[in-house]
Amino acid sequence: MKKILAAALIATAALLAACGNLSFNSSAAGKGSGSSASKYTTTGTTDASMYEGVIKDGRYQTSSARGLQLTQNQQDGNAFNIKSMEAGLQALSQKQFATSKYLFEEGQLLTTATTRKWLAHKSAKDAEGLNPKSNKSTDANKRVPTYLQTILEQDYMTQAGAKMTLGGVAIALGMNEYDYYQKVKYGATYTTHITDAAMTAQGKRMAQEVVTRVRRMKGVANDTPILIGLYKLAARDSLVGGTYFDYVLSPSGDTVSDWKPVNQQNEVLPTVDNKKPINQTVSDDFANFQSNVENFFPTLAGVTAQAHYESNQLTGLNVTINTQFYGLTEIQSFTQYVGSMASKYLPSGVKVQITVQSTQGIQAFLSRSRGAKDFTTHVFDSY
Structure with missing residues (x-):
């Protein structure tokens, strides 16, 4: 029964992701970024609740790190999580970045290499790993699990005349409720359950570090708003995606304090x-x-x-x-x-x-x- 439902619902998710109103905004054609080598246009929109997308040099800007997860074992899981995470992060962003004032661009700050480093467990080899250092245990109740599974970035741009600048950044931290692992390569799969309290504590700790790191990236000003959303990934056999449970806005500097709860269910x-x-x-x-x-x-x-x-x-x-x-x-x-x-x-x-x-x-x-x-x-x- 679950396999039949999953096949049906995945097809629905694919359709909904493909459905969008793309109309070329001719009024923006030829606008530059301040350099003659880069020309920006927008996708346009027929729905005021949707963001216009950024097109640079005739191409839509994709994110190299979209959908990147820590392990292939996890990636083979729930197909609804990434789409649900994207839609939810954009909904949270609309609270801060109005669709009438901001343009949408897929994340351009986090490269594939950077994201891989951040998703790793912290170690001598991976000093930037956001997940805590592993204790090498294979016992489900004693091992240090993988709390952070995936990272999603969305950028919100502002345009003034011929100049387009980064007006805000939104980042989702995809947190595991169920951490799947193997004791030996290609062996049986085991599961560590992570409590909501532990997930929240780790997520908020990581959010502080992410804001600090992003704030120091090229193109991010000290007063560029950075929104961080904590997303609980659904189990890999779930027939629906996960949900957000907390978010915070850092208006400037490294400040991460005013957390707001999110009450979502699927x-x-x-x-x-x-x-x-x-x-x-x-x-x-x-x-x-x-x-x-x-x-x-x-x-x-x-x-x-x-x-x-x-x-x-x-x-x-x-x-x-x-x-x-x-x-x-x-x-x-x-x-x-x-x-x-x-x-x-x-x-x-x-x-x-x-x-x-x-x-x-x-x-x-x-x-x-x-x-x-x-x-x-x-x-x-x-x-």
Whole structure:
């Protein structure tokens, strides 16, 4: 059951990551950075809640360290963590860096080499390692675990005339709740569970060090705001991504003090292993939607959803419907019916995205913005 749900939800995550409004901002064309060799433009946006992206010399600036994790063993785990971490960090950043004033750029400060050093356990060989020094124990309860698993950086730029400068930095520290390790190479995998208290203490210690190091990097001014978010990675067999639990803003210097808690929860619907849902009403509403949709065609492979909560309130629902039929007219009729059932049963006032797909790919997509009444739908034709 988990493998089927995971395959469906990963496809949804891939679609949502690919969906964006990119429109070339011709008004910015030809603007320089102060050097004739570098020309900046922006992606433009049709949604005020989204950042415009930075394009330099005709190319979108990617981050060399994105998705880098400490060990391959961990990287083979939960595919939802990185996407969830990115979206969550951008949401936290919007509290400080308004979309109307700042442009978004993938992290350019942390190189692959630097990130690898920071993710390591501190040792004579890796003096910059943020993880505590290993005690070489292989006992799950005695060993020093890997607390920090991955680092994500996002940069927020400001533009004044022909000059573009770094206006703020946001960094997420991906912390392990479950540290997977092997006693011998290619051997069995064991797990050390890390308590919330230990995770928080280590994360805040590391955040102070990260701010100090970033503050001394070229291009980062003493008064450049640096936001640090602490993110609890979901277990590698989880059907949803992790969540943020604390963040802090360092407005200047090395100050890291005013931590703010973040109350986030994720779950998959229907719940598995008889797990009690976070919100029974939301679960019941989805069950009604699921039942009606599955009765429409007997060949459906399944209907699942990822639910996201902020401060115990549902804020988003990503639904995946796996089908086994391929006729265009069937898909058109089915999509209309799904939109009708979604309007009737799914919670109102929250963002909802529905992907209809088969083994041959995505067949239809439905979405409703937060606060909107009607769904926007699109059926993918074969031409």
